[in-house]
Amino acid sequence: MSIIGLSTALEVRAAIREVGFEVFLTPADTGGVPWSPSSAATDPISVFVVQENYRNTEIDGSLIRSGDKKLLMEPEVVFPKTGDIISVQGVEHRVESVSAESPSGLAVMFEVQVRKI
Numbered sequence: 001m002s003i004i005g006l007s008t009a010l011e012v013r014a015a016i017r018e019v020g021f022e023v024f025l026t027p028a029d030t031g032g033v034p035w036s037p038s039s040a041a042t043d044p045i046s047v048f049v050v051q052e053n054y055r056n057t058e059i060d061g062s063l064i065r066s067g068d069k070k071l072l073m074e075p076e077v078v079f080p081k082t083g084d085i086i087s088v089q090g091v092e093h094r095v096e097s098v099s100a101e102s103p104s105g106l107a108v109m110f111e112v113q114v115r116k117i
Contacts, residue, residue: 005104012108013074020050021089023071028083028095044087047077049112051088069093069114075100075107085117092117 024044049071058064069088073080080086084095093114100107 005106005108008104009075009106009108013076016050016072016074016109017048020048020072020074022046023049023089024087025078025080026085026087027078028081028085045078047073049073049088063097064113065115067116068096071112071114073110073112075109079107080110080112086112086114088114 023046025047026044027042029042052070052072054064054068054070059066059068071086071088080095080098082095082097086093086095093116095112096115097113099111101109101111
């Protein structure tokens with residue numbers, strides 16, 4: 001990990017916390033098997049995000065649908081995964097996709113696509 005990468009990650013985190021807002025992420029249950037799922041309850045995790053809208057040209061009706069939200073998430077708290085639930089201003093959304101923005105090999109933020117449940 002380079003000092004420049006770490007510095008950039010800290011700057012992005014500070015910017016997201018300054019202009020963004022708090023959401024709560026509940027990790028999807030990934031333990032167990034379908035016939036015997038894990039019973040471990042997971043508490044919601046507080047993270048900060050900046051919300052952006054998808055451009056009309058990005059909405060294709062299948063991968064990205066009208067109403068989907070793009071969240072730019074701080075990287076230090078948790079690595080979001082498809083299927084996780086994020087409560088955005090009291091409304092639950094399911095994580096549809098995640099991409100890490102990591103220009104120097106260190107994730108400086110996550111771009112998270114969520115869809116209202």
